[in-house]
Amino acid sequence: MTDVQGILERRLDSAWRRGEPSAVLPDYRERMAALLLVNEEIAKATAFFVEAVAGVEDLATLQAVRNAALSRETGAFTEALALMPSLSVEQKRVWGKALNLAKQLVEAAEKAKRESLERAREDALTLDVTLPGRRPWAGRPHVLAQVRDELLDLFHGLGYSVYTSPEVERDEYNFGKLNFAPDHPARDAHDTYFVSPEVVLRPHTSPGWVRAMEEGKPPPRLVFPGRVYRAEAVDASHMDQFHQIDGLAVGRSVSMADLKATLHTFARAIYRGDVPTRIIPIYFPFVEPGVQMDVQCAACSGEGRIRDEHGEHRCPVCKGTRWVEVLGAGMVHPNVFRAVGYDPEQVTGFAFGMGLERIAMGRHGIHEIRQFLENDVRFLEQF
Ligand code: DAH
Numbered sequence: 001m002t003d004v005q006g007i008l009e010r011r012l013d014s015a016w017r018r019g020e021p022s023a024v025l026p027d028y029r030e031r032m033a034a035l036l037l038v039n040e041e042i043a044k045a046t047a048f049f050v051e052a053v054a055g056v057e058d059l060a061t062l063q064a065v066r067n068a069a070l071s072r073e074t075g076a077f078t079e080a081l082a083l084m085p086s087l088s089v090e091q092k093r094v095w096g097k098a099l100n101l102a103k104q105l106v107e108a109a110e111k112a113k114r115e116s117l118e119r120a121r122e123d124a125l126t127l128d129v130t131l132p133g134r135r136p137w138a139g140r141p142h143v144l145a146q147v148r149d150e151l152l153d154l155f156h157g158l159g160y161s162v163y164t165s166p167e168v169e170r171d172e173y174n175f176g177k178l179n180f181a182p183d184h185p186a187r188d189a190h191d192t193y194f195v196s197p198e199v200v201l202r203p204h205t206s207p208g209w210v211r212a213m214e215e216g217k218p219p220p221r222l223v224f225p226g227r228v229y230r231a232e233a234v235d236a237s238h239m240d241q242f243h244q245i246d247g248l249a250v251g252r253s254v255s256m257a258d259l260k261a262t263l264h265t266f267a268r269a270i271y272r273g274d275v276p277t278r279i280i281p282i283y284f285p286f287v288e289p290g291v292q293m294d295v296q297c298a299a300c301s302g303e304g305r306i307r308d309e310h311g312e313h314r315c316p317v318c319k320g321t322r323w324v325e326v327l328g329a330g331m332v333h334p335n336v337f338r339a340v341g342y343d344p345e346q347v348t349g350f351a352f353g354m355g356l357e358r359i360a361m362g363r364h365g366i367h368e369i370r371q372f373l374e375n376d377v378r379f380l381e382q383f
Pocket of ligand 1: 203204205206246247284287327328329330351352353354
């Protein structure tokens with residue numbers, strides 16, 4: 001008759017951890033004692049199953065132990081009970097009673113263990129409403145987009161609309177109609193990326209004026225934001241792509257005084273309200289006269305020198321010049337009006353163009369232009 005015990009023990013898995021049955025089933029000892037009185041061998045095999053049930057730590061393992069013992073088709077107790085018909089009446093009485101007690105014991109332990117595991121799982125799922133909430137990660141506009149939007153807001157308030165023009169531009173719009181001489185150095189592949197002999201990656205946003213004026217009737221008052229490209233050696237202050245905003249105002253009697261007032265308003269809004277500015281002459285092919293606006297260097301407060309722990313030395317931001325260049329501007333050249341079909345005897349206009357990176361770097365003390373494109377959140381989340 002030891003094959004009944006064999007059937008039971010064959011199904012025990014040595015990988016099961018064993019636990020303390022009384023912890024699962026408070027009346028385990030009494031029930032085991034009763035079983036031992038009926039049959040010692042079955043009692044021993046049963047103890048293994050109940051210890052395995054007590055030792056499991058998750059519902060999947062519990063199910064495996066349960067199946068090994070109690071599965072209707074292949075469970076150890078099912079198989080052992082199937083032997084009963086072949087036994088003598090006396091054997092049937094003893095083994096049958098023992099197996100039934102044993103099976104009930106394993107079932108009770110399994111049920112108790114399942115309930116406690118399920119309770120534990122529910123407890124783990126319970127929300128602790130007193131925990132502080134987790135702040136969802138929220139993105140924000142890129143620092144350059146912030147500067148751009150601030151400028152667009154400002155110019156919107158001055159009556160300007162936004163005009164976007166292509167980043168891949170025809171040579172003619174980029175240079176010819178903007179009054180660049182045929183041999184101007186900017187037309188060299190050294191400075192400008194050529195896609196083909198007639199097509200460039202625009203090196204500035206000024207060709208937008210030509211497109212806008214060809215399309216519409218005067219008087220336009222427009223700003224042209226966008227990305228520009230230059231064949232530059234890349235370093236801490238140069239990238240081969242960056243961003244500009246050009247502006248253009250054309251009308252019957254637009255004057256240099258209007259330009260100065262506009263630039264003044266821009267500088268007051270974007271820099272400190274009392275920042276000193278200056279306008280000096282400079283050459284651009286598409287304006288006459290052409291000017292450059294500088295603001296007083298913020299790093300040295302216009303002194304050209306700074307004092308720090310290394311002593312007094314030349315200001316590294318303005319290189320001792322006291323001024324930082326902010327933009328180019330001027331009165332639209334008559335040749336540009338002619339190129340777009342406007343009559344320079346009838347209209348005048350001013351234009352200006354500025355770099356967004358430079359403004360953002362000045363404002364936030366950023367010394368490395370490449371950071372704008374690196375998409376390092378540790379950098380970006382500071383703004
Ligand atoms: N397009 C010039 C550049 O990229 C900047 C500029 C100068 C724009 C004068 C203007 C202007 O609108 O009037 O260097």
